[in-house]
Amino acid sequence: MTTTVAMSLYEKIGGAPAVDAAVDKFYDKVLADPRIKHFFVNTDMAKQRQxxxxxxxxxxxxQPGYNGRGMREAHKPLVDKLGLNDTHFDAVVENLATTLSELGVSDALIGEVAKIAESIRDEVLCR
Ligand code: HEM
Structure with a gap:
């Protein structure tokens, strides 16, 4: 019998320091991306970084360590007022994949991240 206590992707990638390294890159890309930057104009920088x-x-x-609004609630105004849709979601996932790739994360792990993002798509897009 094999008992697997799976190491989370978070641990495999390098934990908090890796997240910190990825944050700046991802943040810069999203805010520079003409497909999605307009969603963030009214979001303050500190909050955005968090x-x-x-x-x-x-x-x-x-660990989420997150006690903010649920994904549906957080993104509902973006769906209702700004038409947040699959195209925008794809752009965010693409920026995330590029960021991780530039940081040397393997394609296999990036694939896992993309899968996790997929699992929440309908919630973020309020469907
Ligand atoms: C897997 C997909 C996503 C996850 C896990 C996610 C996660 C989050 C979280 C945790 C918050 C903070 C909520 C709060 O503070 O109460 C948030 C807010 C926000 N998200 Fe996302 N998000 C996703 C996709 C997207 C996409 C595709 C866009 C737009 C292109 C987007 C734009 C925003 C904006 C603009 C805010 C700030 C809203 C505000 O200032 O009130 N998110 N998101």
Whole structure:
């Protein structure tokens, strides 16, 4: 019998220091991306940075340590007022994948991150 206590992706990638390294890169990319930057114009920087940390920690399967709004609630105004849709979601996942790739994370692990993101797509898009 094999008992597997799976190491989370978060641990495999390098834990908090890796998340910190990824935050700046991901943040810069998202805010520079004409497909999605307009969603963030009214979001303050400090909050945004924390958002990205929460986002990445979550995406890596680390402890959420997050007591903010649920995904549906947090993104509902973006869906209702700004038409947040699959295209935008894809762009965020793409920026995340590029960020991780640039930081030397393997394609296999990036695939796992993308899968986790997929699992929450409908919730974020309020469907
Ligand atoms: C896997 C996908 C996503 C996750 C896990 C995620 C996670 C989060 C979290 C944790 C927050 C903070 C909520 C709060 O503070 O109460 C948030 C807010 C936000 N998200 Fe996402 N997000 C995702 C996708 C997206 C996408 C695709 C966009 C737009 C392109 C987006 C734009 C925003 C914005 C603008 C806010 C701030 C809203 C505000 O200032 O009130 N998110 N998201």
């Amino acid at each position: 958002h990205q940390k929460t986002f990445l920690t979550w995406a890596f399967g680390g």
